[in-house]
Amino acid sequence: MDFEELKQECLACRRCGLCETRTNVVFGQGVPHAEVLFVGEGPGASEDAQGLPFVGRSGKLLDSYLEAIDLSREKNIFIANIVKCRPPENRDPLPEESEACKPWLRQQFQLLRPKIVVCLGRIAAQQLIDPKLSVTKDHGRFFDKNGTLFMATLHPAALLRNPRNKPLAFEDFVALRDKIHEVCDHTY
Numbered sequence: 471m472d473f474e475e476l477k478q479e480c481l482a483c484r485r486c487g488l489c490e491t492r493t494n495v496v497f498g499q500g501v502p503h504a505e506v507l508f509v510g511e512g513p514g515a516s517e518d519a520q521g522l523p524f525v526g527r528s529g530k531l532l533d534s535y536l537e538a539i540d541l542s543r544e545k546n547i548f549i550a551n552i553v554k555c556r557p558p559e560n561r562d563p564l565p566e567e568s569e570a571c572k573p574w575l576r577q578q579f580q581l582l583r584p585k586i587v588v589c590l591g592r593i594a595a596q597q598l599i600d601p602k603l604s605v606t607k608d609h610g611r612f613f614d615k616n617g618t619l620f621m622a623t624l625h626p627a628a629l630l631r632n633p634r635n636k637p638l639a640f641e642d643f644v645a646l647r648d649k650i651h652e653v654c655d656h657t658y
Contacts, residue, residue: 473502474529476577480554488555491564494521495555498578500548505654507584508549512563512592518556524548528626531548534596535640539647546657550578562593585653587618591625610642612649
């Protein structure tokens with residue numbers, strides 16, 4: 471199965487109740503040969519409306535951090551979410567919703583085979599790195615999981631709510647750039 475076939479299957483997904491309230495499935499966005507995969511928890515209102523990840527205010531902030539280290543969803547990364555449909559009222563995804571949706575992310579991971587996965591925020595980090603992980607304490611650190619490096623950073627929406635943490639997040643992106651130079655073949 472290639473990326474386009476997986477996307478078409480995902481867009482028709484009815485594995486959990488989120489399909490009843492969504493406007494669009496947010497499959498993800500980026501290049502199919504990306505060595506760096508960014509993963510958030512789930513789409514918000516702007517993402518649900520447009521069918522693309524991180525396109526609202528937090529997405530604009532994320533894009534500015536990406537641009538600062540010469541990354542772009544059009545050029546050299548892929549951005550996805552744990553759940554592909556917006557939870558009502560932007561609540562956290564329920565465990566059964568995350569479990570129903572994880573096979574989509576797993577298949578995206580298998581097709582991409584990223585060298586680095588960046589978890590955007592607590593939920594993505596706890597589901598993909600360690601359930602006990604504290605993003606405020608462990609952000610910017612790399613964890614090797616079966617040969618793939620995982621890093622957590624503060625969610626862009628959290629940075630909008632608490633702007634004094636923006637320099638911490640920027641340090642994470644600088645560390646990411648250095649790690650990309652170290653382990654990736656064609657990102658830069």
